Amino acid sequence: MHPATTLLRDIADLTTEFERHLGRQLTVNPTDLEAMDHLIREGALSPTELANRLHITTAAVTTVVDRLVAVGHVSREANPRDRRGVLVVPAPESVRRAMSTLMPMILGMDDVLSDFNDAEKDTITSYLSRVVAVYRAQLPSKPADSA
Amino acid sequence: MHPATTLLRDIADLTTEFERHLGRQLTVNPTDLEAMDHLIREGALSPTELANRLHITTAAVTTVVDRLVAVGHVSREANPRDRRGVLVVPAPESVRRAMSTLMPMILGMDDVLSDFNDAEKDTITSYLSRVVAVYRAQLPSKPADSA
DNA sequence: ATCGTATTATTAGATCGTCTAACAACATCG
DNA sequence: CGATGTTGTTAGACGATCTAATAATACGAT
Numbered sequence: 001m002h003p004a005t006t007l008l009r010d011i012a013d014l015t016t017e018f019e020r021h022l023g024r025q026l027t028v029n030p031t032d033l034e035a036m037d038h039l040i041r042e043g044a045l046s047p048t049e050l051a052n053r054l055h056i057t058t059a060a061v062t063t064v065v066d067r068l069v070a071v072g073h074v075s076r077e078a079n080p081r082d083r084r085g086v087l088v089v090p091a092p093e094s095v096r097r098a099m100s101t102l103m104p105m106i107l108g109m110d111d112v113l114s115d116f117n118d119a120e121k122d123t124i125t126s127y128l129s130r131v132v133a134v135y136r137a138q139l140p141s142k143p144a145d146s147a
Numbered sequence: 148m149h150p151a152t153t154l155l156r157d158i159a160d161l162t163t164e165f166e167r168h169l170g171r172q173l174t175v176n177p178t179d180l181e182a183m184d185h186l187i188r189e190g191a192l193s194p195t196e197l198a199n200r201l202h203i204t205t206a207a208v209t210t211v212v213d214r215l216v217a218v219g220h221v222s223r224e225a226n227p228r229d230r231r232g233v234l235v236v237p238a239p240e241s242v243r244r245a246m247s248t249l250m251p252m253i254l255g256m257d258d259v260l261s262d263f264n265d266a267e268k269d270t271i272t273s274y275l276s277r278v279v280a281v282y283r284a285q286l287p288s289k290p291a292d293s294a
Numbered sequence: 295a296t297c298g299t300a301t302t303a304t305t306a307g308a309t310c311g312t313c314t315a316a317c318a319a320c321a322t323c324g
Numbered sequence: 325c326g327a328t329g330t331t332g333t334t335a336g337a338c339g340a341t342c343t344a345a346t347a348a349t350a351c352g353a354t
Contacts, residue, residue, distance in 0.1 A: 005260070011159070017286060056341065063339095084302045104285055116270065116274065130262075132161065139165060140168065194331075207311070210312080
């Protein structure tokens with residue numbers, strides 16, 4: 001096994017550990033953190049959309065949102081397009097708090113790249129793209145969900 | 148955010164999805180899969196060692212091992228060095244089954260690298276090492292556990 | 295327009311996984 | 325040896341998710 005392949009594995013493990021760390025910062029469990037992650041990256045989502053992304057039922061999402069509302073990380077708002085629907089909106093202050101832990105990481109990642117020239121950056125990007133392709137090839141295709 | 152940084156994120160997500168896939172192959176839950184992962188990579192481990200690696204209590208490990216024994220993925224054996232102790236030993240057939248899903252992935256990863264020359268491989272490895280360093284810098288240091 | 299069907303979010307009750315606490319068996323060290 | 329620590333297990337509590345049922349609303353075909 002090539003060193004790079006091993007490093008990729010290390011990064012995966014470190015990512016998991018970082019998520020535990022971030023969860024502690026926001027005092028939420030792993031599922032609730034993942035919900036926040038989606039809300040931060042995609043903006044307000046409906047419970048159904050969250051359920052698809054988290055791979056849990058909408059019943060479970062109801063309790064996820066209950067917990068997040070209780071600690072002030074999100075609010076439930078009416079969906080203007082569908083009177084049955086609900087929109088789960090992330091609280092700006094919570095987004096800010098998450099960002100304060102996330103940004104050093106992201107900046108650190110980008111900073112690593114600044115030490116490589118353009119050709120090297122292309123090599124790295126090309127490598128990572130191909131790794132993604134290998135993953136996708138091995139996985140049973142997951143069609144787009146937008147529910 | 149640089150494309151490479153985004154790809155790294157994609158790889159993290161795909162890794163999680165791949166683990167779900169692998170868990171289905173072996174019909175085990177995420178925790179039990181992670182236990183198998185450690186047993187496959189490190190060989191037989193004691194319940195205490197598993198508890199440290201999985202971040203759960205030894206009481207929880209007892210039930211993890213109970214489940215894995217029930218489906219034949221591991222066996223409990225006496226620890227020759229300590230008469231209180233137990234060794235959790237992975238079943239060869241289960242290791243083989245896991246490998247049949249794991250190997251295409253690992254070979255695919257190594258294969259990607261074979262399309263790069265030595266200088267490019269160095270660039271890639273150097274990049275990944277630095278990414279690992281960034282993670283470690285952001286994380287509260289986790290000392291070695293060998294219990 | 296209206297009726298039947300589908301979808302949305304919630305609740306209630308069951309189940310599963312993990313925790314804390316207590317314990318028995320054994321190790322270790324002064 | 326005897327006090328103290330460690331190992332793994334059990335019992336009971338709790339938390340998170342599931343299935344099933346339900347009310348409210350959307351939507352499609354006639």
